[in-house]
Amino acid sequence: MSRVDDLRGTLAAVDRSRAALYAVLFAMVAFYLAPLESGLATSIKTEAGFRATTPYAPPPLGEFTLAAWQVAFDRLSQGLINSLLMAIPATVLSALLGSLSAYGLTNLDWRGQTGVLVLFVAGVFLPYQSVLVPLRQFWSAVDLPSLIPLGFVGSYEGLITLSLTHAAYGIPICTVLFRSYYATLDEEMIEAARLDGASAATIYRRIVLPLSVPIFAVTLIYQFTQVWNDLLFAIVLVTDPSNQVVTVALNQLQGSFVNQYNLQMAGAFVAALPTLVVYVLFGEQFAKGVAGES
Template sequence: MSTETDTQTEKQSRFGGLDGYRIALYTVLGLLVLFFLTPIESGLVTSLKTATAVTNTEPYLPPLSGAEFSLENYATAFDALANGVFNSLLFAIPATVVSALFGSFAAYGLTLVDWKYQVPILVLFVAGVFIPYQAVLVPLSRLYSIIDFAALLSFVWALTPLSPEYANLVELAVTHIAYGIPICTVLFRSYYTTMSEEMMEAARLDGASVRRIYRRIVFPLSTPMFAVVLIYQFTQIWNDLLFALVIVATSSSPASPVTLDLAGLGVSMQGQDFGLRMAGAFIAALPTLLVYIAFGDEFAEGVAT
């Protein structure tokens, strides 16, 4: 829609005719900003307060005096979560990249080439986006008790300082890749259907094979979509608790991801130390918040597709 000032003012006057309308509109939008940011703001200020200040001051006010202010929550939370952050990065990054690649491959093979029954296969991918994961949890546990990654990867534990519990992270990565493929495929497919069919045909006539067309045409043109998918998928994998809970089981494991540690942080403190909880929440949310602040538009695009 046009953003030209003339049409804008004209439109304004036609819609309401008075500035009151605009004032009301911006007031509502401002209140909504307040609504969406308050829980986060309140968490942030609380995380910076001493335990007494948390109970004795207003929850939305920042610490006003040196006596109220404390970074101790962050120090404690960091000690509790640092290992979890490291573990989460360890499996989330490879799982994100691999599932995005698989998604791009699959979407290419199901969209831009020519063979029958692509649509039925695609339906299976799309349906995979929507399944409730509870329906696969027990088999997943069975599967990983049968395939012993800890034994299979014994050379890794021998060569690195990582303990055999880190096999759980391999399982988590595999799990997230497998269950991330459907959404990644759907995202890439929606992008590939907008690519020019004549261009693909031109490449074919230029003598390029299916593989070469991907390598030289489709992959380079996918860069913007890779940004979207990587960001979206990273957020999803980083934020997951269910698979972590089922596969790693306990936050006492050296390989436990940050979400599991954070959920456990409340338990060990009997749920009452809100300052610590909030500090933990911010540490756990930091990577996704940073990604969101840097690439919010890509995230929004991934979400909207």
């Protein structure tokens, strides 16, 4: 009988510790979701509603409204479009360049690779403040419309500037992400291709690139959220209001509707929606990108 009791005791202890474990896990879920939940609840209340109720409670009867979302969306829609126009080319460009440089620095052998690589890696950690003033000078000296004589360049100058800037500063992290993946490719496979007569360019095109799909997914998703979320480059480099990206537009919305929290929350969600969608769909890739940054 004592043995059975012992077993019961152990099982109870295990149950208790498991229960405590899940309690902590769910408490942490509450902690991480609280700002979002409170924001979401507030965004669908009327002003009277969010002033009268607790912030996390759902809207009481009669105080439910989607008006804040409607206003926020109208205010931010141009910013959303601009952000997309800016972020997608920037992301694709830095991923491509990162892939190329990672291949040149990983799968081809030459002395001094490490030195070049250190310069790339250090670039990942650069505080952008230390290049802001020169960057502004640089872009004010570059006359994009005359460099690229295409009709649309003039009206999108700010976005093109911002996109190219993000592309350039995205190269280091993209290189690091691709390199971590390329280092795991079978070295003998690359050598086999060389013995088969393929040049470095052919090996990249026919072997390495087709095998890069997973790491392209990681890099594109991670870099897209980084570029989309940026505010600093946007406020420094884009002056034309019609070229405003969504983070800047959201910041202005927040400044002009000081006490209308329902509108602010709705705006925050509208601006975050694309990254949230990407995150929910590709959380795994995002996590890999995040882990790779270190």
